[in-house]
Amino acid sequence: MDKNKTTTVWTQKEQFESDNPSGHKLTMYATANEENKDTVGYGPKALMLSSLAGCSALDVISLLEKMRAKPKDLKIEVTGELTDEHPRYYKNVKVDYHFYGNDLQLDKIEKAVNLSVTKYCGVMEMFRQFATVTTEIHHHTS
Helix, strand or coil, rough: CCCCCCEEEEECCCEEEEECCCCCEEEEECCCCHHHCCCEEEEEHHHHHHHHHHHHHHHHHHHHHHHHCCEEEEEEEEEEEEECCCCEEEEEEEEEEEEEEECCCHHHHHHHHHHHHHHHHHHHHHHCCCCEEEEEEEEEEE
């Protein structure tokens, strides 16, 4: 069974430094605190949305490379709607895939996104355990 381990250390006030299994570090902070507005780092809930985008992006680009259909660029926007009551968590999440290029192979793009969403992206599956997740694909010529 694979395991991941991170260590998070309190650095000051409402800021923490967390590592990941590769040893890289990032700063997390309480987003509600005005003192943290200039901090270079992430709020924990926003980081979850970034993890979802990153997980799916890695799948999609890898699949498209294998299909020889790599776009010029890919941007993923993830929007999460939090519950009103505490503990606040994402109840609705929308993932917008934006593909850029002049010769986009739309059928292969759709296949790669569908495989990521339904089969490969573990973060997407984790989100589905507590949120309604919707996706949309957008094509842009450049």
